[in-house]
Amino acid sequence: MTSQRLGCLFGLGVGPGDPELITVKAARLLAACPVVAYPAAEGGDSFARRIVADLIRPDQREIAIAVPMDVARDPAQEVYDAAARQIGSELQAGNDVALLCQGDPFFYGSFMYVFGRLAEHFPVEVVPGVSxxxxxxxxxxxxxxxxxxxxxxxxxxxxxxxxxxxxxxxxxxxxxxxxxxxxxxxxxxxxxxxxxxxxxxxxxxxxxxxxxxxxxxxxxxxxxxxxxxxxxxxxxx
Amino acid sequence: MTSQRLGCLFGLGVGPGDPELITVKAARLLAACPVVAYPAAEGGDSFARRIVADLIRPDQREIAIAVPMDVARDPAQEVYDAAARQIGSELQAGNDVALLCQGDPFFYGSFMYVFGRLAEHFPVEVVPGVSxxxxxxxxxxxxxxxxxxxxxxxxxxxxxxxxxxxxxxxxxxxxxxxxxxxxxxxxxxxxxxxxxxxxxxxxxxxxxxxxxxxxxxxxxxxxxxxxxxxxxxxxxx
CATH class of the missing domain: 3.30.950.10 (Tetrapyrrole methylase, C-terminal domain)
Structure with missing residues (x-):
């Protein structure tokens, strides 16, 4: 038996840096998701995760998306393909996934590349953030x-x-x-x-x-x- | 004896409309201010106040700033002069004032006109919001x-x-x-x-x-x- 209910992908704007500049909505949805994903530099450091570090619990599973952080004109398509597969399998299993986005999700962020791969197949909600x-x-x-x-x-x-x-x-x-x-x-x-x-x-x-x-x-x-x-x-x- | 401590003017972005799209910081500061001010249409309705209606307590004093809402090329200077005087007298008495701004305070808002009149004389903190x-x-x-x-x-x-x-x-x-x-x-x-x-x-x-x-x-x-x-x-x- 597979789960009937698909998980929802939440693209959560977490704001510019001050942890208090997250919205009440993003904080609530982050707390409710069993899986938390975020872009991370190749060394593993994630600015988006750092902003909400105090809100992430040990029982939440984490997915770090290793995004090249320099000024590549082309986003690393394979990176987003792999991230979409990993997040997609959580959604397929019925698990909601919070994808953290510094600033606003649709304003020069990498979220849109995951969104573009998953929005046709799974429920997605985008929560705007302070840019x-x-x-x-x-x-x-x-x-x-x-x-x-x-x-x-x-x-x-x-x-x-x-x-x-x-x-x-x-x-x-x-x-x-x-x-x-x-x-x-x-x-x-x-x-x-x-x-x-x-x-x-x-x-x-x-x-x-x-x-x-x-x-x-x-x-x-x-x-x-x-x-x-x-x-x-x-x-x- | 007059109070030595001046009140602080908080320009609080309250976001686009969904009450949950306020930031954690703006919600905290709103709760901490004894005085809450907001722009209101001439009929008295205030969109900014409506967004945070559930967060305002009966013990908070309210100041409605009756701003002409149509596409006036010139903001009504006398309205802002009067609002600045009223808010300024609260600040002078040591009372912190939360001024509610729909969206973001510095992005096409009327907050900047009150800010322009008071920022030289009183402490001001601007809390950005979701636009x-x-x-x-x-x-x-x-x-x-x-x-x-x-x-x-x-x-x-x-x-x-x-x-x-x-x-x-x-x-x-x-x-x-x-x-x-x-x-x-x-x-x-x-x-x-x-x-x-x-x-x-x-x-x-x-x-x-x-x-x-x-x-x-x-x-x-x-x-x-x-x-x-x-x-x-x-x-x-």
């Missing part, structure tokens, strides 16, 4: 967008000309994935006369958080550092 | 942005030519404040060959939520309805 863009704005005391502002979200990994084209006309921008691209981003913003308005945050909402003008930021930033800029200084300006 | 853009993506099962995607957030209230210029080159877009602008947005997306990829959500995460292709959406939408569109169909495409 790092909003967390950085809160920590900087810098309103992101007001009234008729256009906000553009760009990865710093884009070629310089593309970055410049996207930033030239926007009112506000969140520039993701700064990593090794800080000098390029500064050069673009300087040409657009926006550099004095750009602020930098790394590890937002964690004890190790650092905030500064982008002009003072390290040339090599953490991958998850980001810059916020508003043409008027802030949306209040 | 409706992420909630709509979750409810649609539509990943917003992946890898090197550029995401553009635009208010539908912009003039048609400006909307078209902003949407012409982006990979993905969230179009806010649809209200009376549905037909204009559809015309722009049709010219850009993006209309078939556009989806509509109103009252995301509430019991009254409605989701449909933007082609089927009502010509007059609620002010807080939004459309999501991705050039590839979704970020997974």
């Amino acid at each position: 790092s863009m909003m967390a950085c704005a809160a920590r900087l005391g810098m309103p992101l967008a007001a009234r008729e502002d256009v906000l553009t979200v760009v990865p710093a990994t884009l070629p310089e000309a593309a970055l410049e084209a996207r930033l030239a006309t926007t009112d506000a921008a969140a520039i993701y994935k700064l990593g090794r691209h800080v000098q390029k981003v500064r050069a673009v913003l300087r040409r657009l006369d926006l550099l004095d308005h750009a602020r930098y945050v790394e590890r937002a909402t964690l004890a190790e958080e650092r905030r500064m003008p982008l002009t003072d930021a390290p040339d090599i930033a953490p991958y998850f550092a980001l810059a916020l800029v508003h043409r008027r200084g802030s949306a209040l300006g | 409706s853009m992420m909630a709509c993506a979750a409810r649609l099962g539509m990943p917003l942005a992946a890898r090197e995607d550029v995401l553009t957030v635009v208010p539908a209230t912009l003039p048609e030519a400006a909307l078209e210029a902003r949407l012409a080159t982006t990979d993905a877009a969230a179009i806010y404040k649809l209200g009376r602008h549905v037909q204009k947005v559809r015309a722009v997306l049709r010219r850009l060959d993006l209309l078939d990829h556009a989806r509509y959500v109103e009252r995301a995460t509430l019991a009254e939520e409605r989701r449909m292709p933007l082609t089927d959406a009502p010509d007059i939408a609620p002010y807080f309805a939004l459309a999501l569109v991705h050039r590839r169909g979704s970020a997974l495409g």
Whole structure:
């Protein structure tokens, strides 16, 4: 006899880093799932798991998905194939699976690749989370967008000309994935006369958080550092 | 004798509508504040208050800020002046104030106008929240942005030519404040060959939520309805 009931895959946004920035809903569903999965760097460390470490119980089974964390243009398809198989077999057996996603599940996360493989076959519920863009704005005391502002979200990994084209006309921008691209981003913003308005945050909402003008930021930033800029200084300006 | 300790203003993102999409942190701080403030339509109804109604106790004092809810280009400065005075006198007396913000406090909210008036004079902490853009993506099962995607957030209230210029080159877009602008947005997306990829959500995460292709959406939408569109169909495409 196999189970009639399929398990549900819960894609849980766990927020930007502060464990208290998880939603009540994600915390409740995490507690109710017998299986907890999360992306992990190849060394095994998982930022998403670290955020909710205090909520995971010894009786919950864990699945670490070893995702290459560098700026690969192509996600490692075999990794997601294997993760989907492993998670799928839990769902097939009737076990609900919580898949932890730092920030929001559908905003530049790897969750979508597992979702894409399983959503046709199993029930899936996605629980949105607080994204790092909003967390950085809160920590900087810098309103992101007001009234008729256009906000553009760009990865710093884009070629310089593309970055410049996207930033030239926007009112506000969140520039993701700064990593090794800080000098390029500064050069673009300087040409657009926006550099004095750009602020930098790394590890937002964690004890190790650092905030500064982008002009003072390290040339090599953490991958998850980001810059916020508003043409008027802030949306209040 | 006046109190030496100033109260703290907490700008609390309460999320898109589902009461469980508040963060653990915002719920904790809300419970700890003797004063709770929120924007309210001129009739007195407050969406932000409704989201957290079950968390407000009779012993908490409430301050309703009567904000004009239509698409005024200029926020009603006198309203915010008066709200800042009322909240400021609580802070001056040493009382912490929770100011409720639907979605995220710094993402197209009215919180920033009170923040702008009080942040120089009193301690302020902003707690980011789940924004409706992420909630709509979750409810649609539509990943917003992946890898090197550029995401553009635009208010539908912009003039048609400006909307078209902003949407012409982006990979993905969230179009806010649809209200009376549905037909204009559809015309722009049709010219850009993006209309078939556009989806509509109103009252995301509430019991009254409605989701449909933007082609089927009502010509007059609620002010807080939004459309999501991705050039590839979704970020997974």
